[in-house]
Structure formats: C-alpha cells, structure tokens
C-alpha cells in the first residue's frame with residue numbers, strides 16, 4: 001500500500017496544550033508522524049509519495065468560507081493583538097448567548113472552537129492545508145485504481161466540523177476526501193472511524209445526507225472527549241436518517257468486545273454497497289494510550305486491518321489520533337499490514 005506524506009506537518013509545532021489547568025507539551029506532536037513514517041519504511045509497506053497541491057475548492061465542499069478565512073488569518077490577527085502566548089480560545093457563544101461572529105480575535109476564536117485543547121500557532125494553517133493535500137492525493141490514488149492508500153495526515157481531522165476546530169483538528173481530511181470521491185462520480189461512500197474518540201466532525205458534516213454512511217466506534221462520550229456528541233441515539237436526520245451509527249464502549253474495552261462492533265459496522269457497510277470506504281484511523285484505542293481507556297494490543301491491529309481488508313472495498317486510510325508515540329508506528333503499520341495481507 002502506498003503512503004502519502006508531507007514534511008510540512010512540521011509547520012504544526014504548537015508548544016502548548018491546555019490540559020488539567022496547566023499548559024503541557026501537546027499530545028499531538030510531530031514525532032507521531034515521524035515514528036509512523038519510519039515504521040512504514042522499516043516494514044517496506046510500500047512507496048512513500050509526496051502530495052499534490054490542491055486549491056481551496058475541495059476544502060470548501062465541506063468547510064464554510066468564513067471558517068477557512070478565520071483559520072488562514074487567526075495567527076496573524078492574534079499576533080497583531082500582541083498576545084504573549086499561542087492562540088487559545090477562552091470565550092464561547094454558550095447557551096443563551098448570540099450565535100454570531102464578533103470582530104475581536106478572542107470572540108472569533110471561541111466562536112469557531114469546540115475546545116481549548118488545540119492551540120493555533122504560526123504554521124498551523126500551512127500544516128493543515130498540507131494535511132488535506134495528503135488526504136486528497138491518497139484519495140486520487142484509490143480513485144485511480146489502487147486497492148488502498150494511507151494518508152499520513154498530521155494534523156488530524158475527524159473532530160473538525162464545517163466551521164469548528166478542536167480535538168487537535170482543523171480540516172476534516174476524511175470528510176474532504178469522501179466528498180472528493182462523490183464529486184468524481186461515486187454514488188455512495190462509507191466512513192468507518194476507528195479512532196478512540198467519536199468522529200463528531202465527520203458525523204455532523206454528513207448528518208443529513210444519505211450518500212455518506214458515517215460509523216464511529218468510540219469511548220463513551222459521557223466519560224470522555226468530545227463529551228457532547230457521539231451517543232447511540234444519533235442515527236442521522238432528514239434524508240440522513242439511518243445513515244449514522246455510533247457504537248459506544250466503556251473503560252477497559254478489549255479487542256474481543258471492540259471487534260463485535262467492528263463486525264456490526266462491516267455488515268452495515270456491506271448492506272450500504274459503497275463505492276469506496278474511508279477509514280479515519282486513530283490508534284488511541286491502544287492499551288498504552290495516555291488519554292484513552294480501551295485495551296487493544298499491538299497484535300489486535302493486525303486483526304483489525306485484516307477484517308477491513310476482507311470488505312473488498314477501495315479503501316482510504318486517513319491518520320487521526322494515537323498518542324503513545326513509542327507504539328504508534330507499530331500499531332498503525334499493523335493495521336496496514338493486516339489489510340494488505342489479503343492483497
């Protein structure tokens with residue numbers, strides 16, 4: 001399987017993440033992508049491909065123009081306001097407040113943020129754009145006939161909604177790629193999010209549509225980020241009713257439990273008869289992950305990949321979460337190896 005990678009992810013090197021009331025070194029750090037890339041190379045999983053540069057058009061098929069413009073100018077506006085640290089939202093249009101975009105950068109940051117865990121810094125825009133190019137280049141490989149491709153995206157994307165950033169995400173790489181399949185003639189696309197956290201952004205982007213089936217297996221939002229979406233009664237709305245499936249699991253969930261959800265998801269996808277499958281691949285389901293609570297082992301990722309391969313669908317993997325940096329390379333490569341073994 002080919003891997004698409006861009007060194008421009010290094011432009012996203014935030015130094016602060018607000019966590020537990022203090023600023024820590026961000027969990028979502030450059031070494032994640034470098035560790036994965038090294039393992040892909042060590043395992044000779046396939047060619048490493050540089051991305052093609054795309055313009056804003058594919059992004060604007062998913063995200064609003066105002067949001068994109070906010071992301072492009074946020075850092076310069078923040079710096080121009082003389083703020084000493086990295087751009088961290090502090091004020092939100094909370095319940096009972098007006099849902100409008102103010103002029104002031106503090107107000108604009110809060111309007112477009114779903115959390116304060118994701119600092120915006122110099123270079124974030126460039127890295128987020130490159131991450132979309134990585135996803136769209138991998139999508140093009142699959143659309144042109146590759147059985148599968150791995151978009152080594154950083155920053156990740158599955159928490160980003162049409163006009164929301166957070167959870168370390170800015171552009172929803174998987175949603176943009178899914179929309180690209182449709183714009184290139186696909187009738188139906190399935191998105192199966194295996195990250196530990198609910199793919200809230202992806203769900204909300206396609207929630208009222210029936211041409212994209214969105215499925216997510218994740219930790220109980222009552223107990224973990226994103227907290228306010230991802231419950232099992234969210235099945236889609238309007239034309240999209242029945243096109244969203246959330247499978248929620250408790251702390252300590254092992255692969256033996258998790259894989260039953262994977263089976264349910266695979267059956268749902270087979271019934272949907274998609275032309276392509278997009279897999280937002282987070283490996284923060286790993287037993288050693290510092291911010292999650294499932295108990296998958298590194299070997300389990302081989303079985304996960306193998307099951308996905310058995311779907312027999314053109315498949316695009318987009319890198320999402322996974323914060324045990326020591327283990328992330330093995331865990332990601334195991335999914336891809338498991339998938340490929342059926343090639």
Ligand SMILES: NCCCNCCCCCS
Nearest residue numbers: 019117167197225291321
């Ligand atoms: N104390 C943990 C803060 C977690 N912040 C959001 C997690 C985003 C995961 C993206 S896959």
Ligand SMILES: [Zn+2]
Nearest residue numbers: 195196197321
């Ligand atoms: Zn995650």
